[in-house]
Amino acid sequence: MTALFRTTVRSFGLFGGIFVLSLNPAAAHTADGMLGGFASGFTHPILGFDHLLAMLAVGMWGAQIGGRALWTLPVAFPVVMAFGGALGILAVPVPAVELGIAASVVILGTAVALAARPPLWVGALIVGALALFHGHAHGTELPGSADPLAYGIGFVIGTGLIHAVGIGIGAMTHLPRGALALRAAGSVICAIGLYLTAAPLLA
Amino acid sequence: MFPTVAVFLILTVAAGDAFSHVMAPDTVLSEALHHPAFDPVHAVAFAAAGLWAGQQDDRRGWILLCVLCLGVVAGIALAKINWLPPGRSQSVFLGITVLGIAIAARWRPHLAIGIVLVATVGVLQGIIGALPEFKGGTGHHSAADVVVAAGILSILAQELSRRATPAWAGIVIRVAGSWIAAAAILLAAFTVRLQFGLGVSS
Numbered sequence: 001m002t003a004l005f006r007t008t009v010r011s012f013g014l015f016g017g018i019f020v021l022s023l024n025p026a027a028a029h030t031a032d033g034m035l036g037g038f039a040s041g042f043t044h045p046i047l048g049f050d051h052l053l054a055m056l057a058v059g060m061w062g063a064q065i066g067g068r069a070l071w072t073l074p075v076a077f078p079v080v081m082a083f084g085g086a087l088g089i090l091a092v093p094v095p096a097v098e099l100g101i102a103a104s105v106v107i108l109g110t111a112v113a114l115a116a117r118p119p120l121w122v123g124a125l126i127v128g129a130l131a132l133f134h135g136h137a138h139g140t141e142l143p144g145s146a147d148p149l150a151y152g153i154g155f156v157i158g159t160g161l162i163h164a165v166g167i168g169i170g171a172m173t174h175l176p177r178g179a180l181a182l183r184a185a186g187s188v189i190c191a192i193g194l195y196l197t198a199a200p201l202l203a
Numbered sequence: 204m205f206p207t208v209a210v211f212l213i214l215t216v217a218a219g220d221a222f223s224h225v226m227a228p229d230t231v232l233s234e235a236l237h238h239p240a241f242d243p244v245h246a247v248a249f250a251a252a253g254l255w256a257g258q259q260d261d262r263r264g265w266i267l268l269c270v271l272c273l274g275v276v277a278g279i280a281l282a283k284i285n286w287l288p289p290g291r292s293q294s295v296f297l298g299i300t301v302l303g304i305a306i307a308a309r310w311r312p313h314l315a316i317g318i319v320l321v322a323t324v325g326v327l328q329g330i331i332g333a334l335p336e337f338k339g340g341t342g343h344h345s346a347a348d349v350v351v352a353a354g355i356l357s358i359l360a361q362e363l364s365r366r367a368t369p370a371w372a373g374i375v376i377r378v379a380g381s382w383i384a385a386a387a388i389l390l391a392a393f394t395v396r397l398q399f400g401l402g403v404s405s
Binding site for chain 1: 384395
C-alpha cells in the first residue's frame with residue numbers, strides 16, 4: 001500500500017473513531033434536542049440503501065484510482081452535496097431526484113467495476129454532479145428535524161464516515177486478487193443500482 | 204497524532220450543547236457550556252479561521268488572527284450602535300463556508316484577500332455575539348467573552364494546524380474543512396428558508 005493510502009485510511013479512521021467515542025450515550029435518552037437532531041442526521045445516509053451504496057462507491061473509487069483522488073473525491077462530495085441540500089431546503093425542485101440517486105449508484109458502481117481512471121478533475125466533476133441529487137434528498141428532510149444545526153452536522157459527518165468505510169473496502173485493491181474482488185464489488189453495486197432504477201418503472 | 208486529536212476535540216467541543224441538555228439548566232456547568240467558546244457557530248468559525256491561518260506561512264497566519272480578533276471587536280461595536288446589516292444570519296454561515304472551502308483547498312491567496320475574508324468573518328461573529336437573539340444566548344455574556352473565545356480558539360487551531368506535520372494530519376484538516384463548509388452551506392440555506400418563508404407550505 002502506498003504511504004498516502006495508509007495515511008488517509010488512518011486519518012479517516014482516527015477522525016471517525018474519536019468522534020464516535022466522544023458521543024455521550026447517556027444523552028441518548030431522548031430523541032429531542034441537539035443529540036436527537038444529530039442522530040437523525042447521522043443515520044439518514046446510513047439507513048438509505050441507495051445513499052449508502054453510492055457513498056461507499058465514492059470511497060472505493062477514490063481508493064482504486066489512488067493518489068490525490070483518495071481524498072479529493074470524499075472532499076468534493078460533501079461540499080457539492082451541501083449545495084444540493086440547500087436546494088432541497090429551499091424547496092427548489094430538482095427533476096428526477098430519486099432517479100438521479102439510483103443512477104448515481106449505477107454510474108459509480110460501473111466506474112469501480114471498470115476500474116475507470118479519468119483525470120482527477122473529471123472524477124471530481126462526476127462525483128460532484130451525482131452528489132447534488134443526494135444532497136437534495138437529504139435537504140428536504142432537514143427543516144423537519146429536531147435540531148437543524150445538529151442534523152446538518154450529523155449527516156455531513158455520517159457521509160464522510162461512509163466514504164471512509166468505502167476507502168477501507170477499496171484497500172483490497174492492494175491485496176492478491178484484490179483488484180478483481182473490488183471490481184466485482186463494483187459490479188454488484190452497479191447491478192443493485194440498475195434494479196433500483198428499474199424497480200419504479202416496473203412497479 | 205496529537206494535532207489531529209486536538210483539532211478534532213476542538214470541533215467536537217463546538218457541539219457542546221449536546222452535553223448541556225443532560226445538565227440542570229441552572230448549574231454553573233450549564234452556564235459555562237453556553238459560553239461563546241462552546242457555541243457551535245462561534246466555535247466552528249473561530250476554529251476554522253485558526254485552521255486556515257495555520258495553513259498559511261507563519262507571519263501571514265498571525266496577521267490573519269489579529270485581524271479576526273479586531274474584526275470581532277468591530278462587530279461588537281457595530282452591534283452596540285445598532286448597525287445591523289441585513290442578511291447577517293446567512294452571511295455568518297457563508298463566511299464559515301468560504302473558510303471551510305479554503306481549508307479543504309489549502310488556499311493561499313494574497314494577504315489582502317485573506318484579511319478581507321477573515322475580517323468579514325470576525326465582524327459578523329462580533330455582531331451576532333453581541334445580540335441575544337442568536338442560539339446559545341451569548342448576548343447575556345460580556346462582549347469580551349466573544350473576543351477572548353475568538354483569540355483562544357483561533358490561536359489553538361492555528362498552532363495545531365501548523366504542527367500537523369504528518370501527511371495524514373494535513374489530510375484530516377482538509378477533510379474537516381470540507382465538512383465545515385458543507386454544514387455551513389446547509390445552515391445558510393436553512394436561515395434563508397426561515398427568514399423568507401421559502402419552501403414552507405401554506
